[in-house]
Amino acid sequence: MTPFGGVSEENVRKHPTDIKEDRGCCDLQERMNDDGALIIDGPTGKFCASGFRLAYGGAASSIGGGLGSAASQECARKAGAFVIQVSPDGAIKLFAGGAAPVQLKHDTSLLPPQIRKRYPVSLKPCSRRGGDDYFFGREAPLEQLLQWVGGDGPKGEGGGGLGPVGEKGTGRGGLPTEAPTLEPFILISGIGGVGKSQLAAEVLHRCEIPRTKIWINASSPERLQRELAELWEDFREAGIPVRSRKELRRWLEGNKKWLMVVDNLEDPELLWNFVPRSHKCLVMITTRDDSSSMFPPPKLLKLDILERPSAESLLQTLGRQKDEEGSARLAEALGCLPLALVMASSLVAEKKGLLSFSVLADRVAAE
Structure with a gap:
């Protein structure tokens, strides 16, 4: 056996080919003729025990799920394959040629308790219908966080991430893609408005591993107390x-299937009032303070402003204007800060052609 299944290592094709392309489809059909079957890892979308790996960068499956569901549906459609996908939570999905995919009922008792979602909505709201992704310029940090959480890089929607990792042990943006290990504490730091909270929320939305997902705003002791009171109610409704x-x-010490985000934590000492220092899951913290004085020391991820191309794409997409020169000027005037870019693009979109990026850039520069 090899990491790719029951094939010899030298027979594994190292360079992925997109299965949406003709070459990828031919590779798929050739290998099916050789082996007669395909095994696709549901969470990651990797093809196992069939002697090859193919890339997939398309939209999500029509019935939701991560990259594995999307790749399975594409295989069935293009190569006439019959694909059975089994997810970590026991869900079974069938994909057969041109037939509509089917998701079978599964045993919900296998799932950890699910509580009310109090975190920001995903910026890929139509993911389960193959919608657009408005989470601009954060593929690399999102991929890294999903690996630290315990996944295998982004896997599309309904829970995973964005796509395959790169070659030679690196993912998008040159980040290392070592074997995923569970990190008990992760610290996301950066200036205000850089998108720390949204990044943490996207991890919760796109993490495909079944977890009890907890969101707590700890910006002040008073806010923390209100949040915890609401959390008690959420737990009560879930029978906890x-x-x-x-x-x-x-409860956190005794359970192994939860993921917590503590948002806007300015005083690290507040954390230990309700989180054990030793546990078997993960706490993700967003803060402006990157001094990392916590003990035990967390994994650190410092979030910077957006790169110029991503900032311009954000403005043009959300502002509904394809003005390259104006968007470049406005992005520079706003310092490529995500929160400012979103607010500006929303204002331009509301004006419906009566306000351009260039005019708004002039106003910002004049202030």
Whole structure:
């Protein structure tokens, strides 16, 4: 056996080919003739036990899921394959030629408790219908975070991420793609408005591994107390007997399938009032402070402003104007800060052609 299944290592084709392209489809059909079957890893979309790996950078499956579902549906459509996908939560999806894909019922008792989503909505809101992705310029940090969380890089929607990692042990943006290991604490730092909270929210939305997903705003002791009170209510509705910080700590210590985001944490000492220092899952923290004085020390990810091309794409897409010169000027005037770019593009879109990027850039420069 090899990491790719029951084939010899030297027979594995190292360079992926997109299965949407003719060459990728031919490779797929040739290998099916050789082996007679395909095994596709549901969370990652990797083809196993069939002697090859193919890339897939298309839209999500019509019935949702990560990259594995999307790749399975494409294989069935282009190569006439019969594909069975089994997800970590026990869900089974069938893809057969040109027939509509089917998702079978699964045992929900295998899932960890699910509570109310109190985190920001995903910027790929129509993911399960193959919609656009408005999360601009953050593919590399998103991929890295999903690996740290315990996935295998972004995998499209419904929970995974954005696409395949690169060759020679690097992912998008040159980030390392070492074997995923569970990190107990991750610290996302950066200036205000750089997109820390949205990045953390996207990880919750796109993480395909079944988890109880918890979001807590800890910007002040008062806000934290309100958030915890709401969390007790969410837990009560899910049948979890948690009514205090001590009981929350005990529940976190005794469970292995949860993922928590503590947003806007300015005082690290507040964390230990409700989170155990030793646990088996993950706490992701967003903060403006990157001094990393926490113990145990967290994994660090510092978020910077957007690169110019991504900032311009954001403005043109959300502002609904294909003005390259004007968007370049406005992006520079706003310092490529994501929050400012989103607000500016929303204003331009609301004016419906009565306000251009260039005019808004002049106003910003004059202030």
